[in-house]
Amino acid sequence: MFPFMIKHTYDMGVVGNCAFLALIGTDTAVRWLCWPRFDSSFVFGPLLDEQKGGECSLRPVAPGFTSHQYYVQNTNVLCTEITAADGSYRVTDFAPRFLQYERYYKPLMFIRKIEPLAGTPRIRAVVRPVGRYGELELTRRRSSNHIAFLGLEEEIRLTTNIPLTYVLDEEDFVLNETKYLVLTYGAPLEAPLESTAERFLTSTLAYWRSWVKSTSISNFHQAQVIRSALALKIHQYEDTGAIIAASTTSLPEAPGSTRNWDYRFCWMRDTYYILTAFNNIGHSEELERYFHFIANISTKVKDKYQPLYSIGGQSMLTETELPLAGYLGDQPVRIGNDAYTHIQNDVYGQVLVALLPLYIDCRFQDPSQPTPLALVTESLRLIEATMDQPDAGLWEFRHIAQRHCYTYLFHWAGSHAALQVARRLGDEGLAAKASHLLELAEDRIEQCFDKERGVYTNAIGSTDLDASTIQLITMGYLDPASERAQHHLVELEKELMTPEGLFYRYRHPDDFGTPETTFLICSFWYVEALACVGRLDEAVAEFEQLITYTNHLGLLSEDVDAKTGSQWGNFPQAYSHVGLVNAAYRIAKKMDKPNFVD
Template sequence: MTQKNKTEQGLDLGIVGNGTVAGLIDRRGAYRWLCLPRLDGEPVFNSLMNGGGTFGVWMEGLEKHSQSYEKNTAILRTRLEAKDGSILEIVDFSPRFDKNGRTFRPAAVVRQFHVIAGEPKIAITLSVEAEWGKTKIKPKRGVNHIRYESEDTRFRITTDAPVSYVMNGTQFLLDNDVTFILNADEALADSVHALADDWYRRTASYWYRWSRSLAIPIEWQDAVIRAAITLKLCVFEETGGIVAALTTSIPEHSGSQRNWDYRYCWIRDAYFSVTALNRLSEMETLEHYMRWVRNIVSHSKGGHIQPVYGISLEENLTETIAEALPGYSNMGPVRVGNQAAEHIQHDVYGQIVLGVAQSFFDKRLLNNPGLAEFKALEPVGERAYAMHDQPDAGIWEFRTIAQVHTSSAIMCWAACDRLSRIAAHLGQTDRETYWEERAGLIHQKILAEAWSEERNAFTAAFGGEALDASVLLMAEIGFISAQDPRYVGTVEAIEAELREGDHIYRYKVEDDFGRPETAFTACTFWYIDALSRIGRKDEARRLFENILSTRNHLGLLSEDVDTETGELWGNFPQTYCMVGIINSAALLSKRWTETI
């Protein structure tokens, strides 16, 4: 048995991906998570959930390790240094570039091992599992590749390293560079080394050009670029669906049972991701997402719309338990699928309209939607109007609690409000008036039912007293002025009740699993933005710097954070949080003319 360097724990992970697949790699260069053949597929490397699937490297005498992204790209570099002075650098990426008039983004990843100094003594740790940890796939040897095949999984790893050493986990001296390409079970058109070098150059060029096109604020540039690239890696470009995170079942806090599968497209999360990238003038994601949304709207025929779908419009996301996997830090269950697909969440109607509204106005798009697309959206508005004062599971997807949630009602207002604005833009005066009147009626209802004189705040639900950080978004979407005393009072009430240290909880009432024990990082960003809007910008800047300090070593965030230890919890990377970095930086940054 080959000696192994210990597996890294926690969420100090880097991401490589290309819009088809994405993998998570720890500080020592081990793949902890990779799903095939797409973002929501079956994990073949699953050690993040304490399964046996991994693709890593053991190095004799390992003394130091470090990790960083190549500037402004999704290319990850891991550096391993041994006591004898040997140095190995692992370059990981997933190929993505323009080829023959379209984007080349296969279900493939590349690993290049570069000898920087000495002759590192290494062993490759390679194990593949199927059926969510139930089955270890037996490798089949080829001349210069290893094949893996199960009922649902089939791929090969091609390499110019000694195949026998790789298959047996044999220790050997690495005296020259070696390459691994994991891809479909097909022979490569060129030598693995030549192909990987070509893919590397073209992938690096793609990311350099993509990052250069972003309209970023002058402050916190590195943080914003990394957040934007991370969001891009969460887009399944074949359909335009955007996953909420790349993982399943990382708990919200220790032993919480709040373990969910986030590898699907929540309309809510996708709306936030699209608008954040729009803010940076990255329009391609909006164009892809418009296709996905138009299909959802078409399928709904003016009726119920689920809050979450599969990235290829799958409606059935039945939740099951992967019994063979112990879970993150042995804290199961590991869930596959998500019951939220069965929920009633009325905020989705507003998020659909908000998510595509810019496309009607932005002349940079190749094809702007017009009257036909507006008419296709109107049934969504009708549904929003009908449901704005009806109970639902709310933005936090309570499983046994139904109320008329304020945040849902506000989003229903947003659907009608934006339809009115789109109608005005298209010269449809009668429809402008129609939707303006409906928006006005919802607006009056929310002001009457959700405002609490006793709390001096808008509450989580109509007629309730509990507070919810999601109502902070009402100023951002234009429901109410940030200078309105009622909004200022709401910010102050949330600050008094939901703030712990420099972090904000989404709520503090008991839910289906008790009281939350970690802060929801997206809510902290919403609070930071609210502080800036009500004139407390210096404080907002300080809190923003603080939350940036909770990111991992590569600038990435998960869903939740322990307010005492700063430890990251929840699924990773959380798109909500990467959105928060972009939005807060754009709001708080000085202008370019103020600093140069």
């Protein structure tokens, strides 16, 4: 099924506008597009099933073509140039996004511009959307200048200047002038086609370039940091502020592993790292939207926080398997994620750390809208209530419960954040409670310390190591200059690092066996830790090795096979791009001459 010894990469680019995302293959085919939300059914999903996934492509008729795919610099506008025996052409794909009427215009609209470059290429335009994850074939209704696809809650409409007969019959034609295809869900394009598409393209290019210019980053691998920042940006569902882990579901963590999960949800465990990334690049708008999403979730919590929620804040994310072929035949294909039922107690500290700026950062304070103190006191209460409760941990073990070191680290960090709020507000009672919980969390972390090996294990009473304990250094629990921090990192290297410098999450068996691939975010945590402990040259070398694991566009997956350098797991992985942004920031801050630019 899989060529194990050949390097596998996801040969796709991502476009989006903070309302939807689409993945485009190097052959111009839309491999993945969900409407109307990130977590809706795909309307184009050949990524998971070539037969049931529908099709949206602009392929050449002549065989043996070559392709060159790239982004317009500093934008999320994607170009795919195709060269065949009879000529060449360029497809420019984008999702419109720009400021209009004091709001961001971000319609459920996907625009494809096709330009002839040389010769007389013959191409075939295929547009065949589907519904209900491939189970529903849509009916077509032809009008004078568009085709309506019916059967979903709202109409999908294709407006184009390609002869409709060629599209309906899937007949090839000579591309001798610029053509446009505008696909919409719901509200259709009610304007001139060519001039509107060009205006939207110009405005979208201008928006992304302006966004990048307002990004505060160093000169350290600036181009890659910009690409990661742009990828991270379009994983935010702007309507609510939620940020999804990835745009896809069921891309396997390793071939045949059955670790095929739906990542189109917002994980509370990612909160600290995502907020840190946006703060590091100086983007407060995304921060604030995410703050409000977390705060909204917080006000609905009764007994416990879930590890993850939908982008609309829904809590029921029932996991089911679909009768689809799977990516390259790898099954199962899942939608929903049963992890929502798990106990994952680090989330309370994550929430406190996330909400801290609303109380102490002047940029986010509005005297007319005071932030409820109940959010802090309730999260502290939950930390206290779960202090000695075993949980599924950061990696969401399905049938393993332990008292994890990482959970206690966030009990510690959350209590520290609450202490800052209490001191800012002069609340002595809250300060006393936060200080007490801080001490309790520190005591539990120290119970994870293996004195013989000089390393913190993954849980109290366990001998297993876990890459998440790298965060003891990067989050400031351990003094980076201390011998304990240095030795802890060395012991983790011995057990979890590959010769290529990649890191496994852990090496002990879990519910699905022993992990086969390395987890990129752990490798970026390692880079940060190297910078923290003063091993800066090694940090730079490791970072530069890690960025070789991107695809041709600079996009990262969740996992990497250390032996082949293959990409696996859901893609693009926001968590991995967050890791890259934060690692680059940490290195730049440690360099003698960071040379920051705004």
